[in-house]
Amino acid sequence: MTAPPLDVRYFADTLPDADADLAFLLTEVAWDDRMRARRTASFGVPYNYSDQHYDPLDMPSRIAMIAARAAEYAGHSFNNCLANRYETGDNTMGFHKDSYEGLDPASAIAIVSLGATRHLVFRSIDRAYRTELALEHGSLLLMTHKTQRAWTHGVPRTASAGRRISLTFRCFEAGESAEPSM
Numbered sequence: 178m179t180a181p182p183l184d185v186r187y188f189a190d191t192l193p194d195a196d197a198d199l200a201f202l203l204t205e206v207a208w209d210d211r212m213r214a215r216r217t218a219s220f221g222v223p224y225n226y227s228d229q230h231y232d233p234l235d236m237p238s239r240i241a242m243i244a245a246r247a248a249e250y251a252g253h254s255f256n257n258c259l260a261n262r263y264e265t266g267d268n269t270m271g272f273h274k275d276s277y278e279g280l281d282p283a284s285a286i287a288i289v290s291l292g293a294t295r296h297l298v299f300r301s302i303d304r305a306y307r308t309e310l311a312l313e314h315g316s317l318l319l320m321t322h323k324t325q326r327a328w329t330h331g332v333p334r335t336a337s338a339g340r341r342i343s344l345t346f347r348c349f350e351a352g353e354s355a356e357p358s359m
């Protein structure tokens with residue numbers, strides 16, 4: 178048996194001003210407390226994520242600049258940013274596949290990381306294979322649709338990890354999420 182291809186690309190040090198980006202996100206964002214495992218926020222087109230609905234919200238210019246940066250690496254633009262705030266190593270994300278419902282199937286999903294390094298663990302759908310990537314401050318990871326079909330991913334608990342924020346960028350087709358708000 179061989180592991181399915183893990184179609185991801187990792188880039189270190191992609192942001193010119195990562196420390197200021199982190200400071201901005203910590204202080205200027207209205208974080209949502211509806212999820213138990215971590216806090217979230219959504220910018221751009223409306224989004225239904227993990228059973229929660231997020232209304233449309235203009236991207237602040239600092240986030241729009243990071244989206245533009247991610248677009249340079251991905252080769253296409255992004256119109257939603259779902260931010261995750263992990264206050265300590267006890268904040269986690271369980272294994273899941275990112276849904277491509279409403280997304281351009283040819284687009285990538287980008288994860289920009291700020292703050293403490295956390296590991297993104299990938300597990301093949303048949304659970305036979307496991308691999309992980311350290312997501313460092315200022316890094317960018319691109320994942321394709323193919324990756325979501327063959328692997329799940331998650332951010333496990335990490336003893337004594339410091340604060341981390343991830344910005345996940347998605348490209349919804351026609352600027353609309355799968356289930357537009359009424």
Ligand SMILES: O=C(O)CCC(=O)C(=O)O
Binds near residue numbers: 261275330
């Ligand atoms: O925080 C991370 O790096 C993982 C984010 C993620 O997988 C997601 O938002 O779907």
Ligand SMILES: [Fe+2]
Binds near residue numbers: 273274275330
């Ligand atoms: Fe994900």
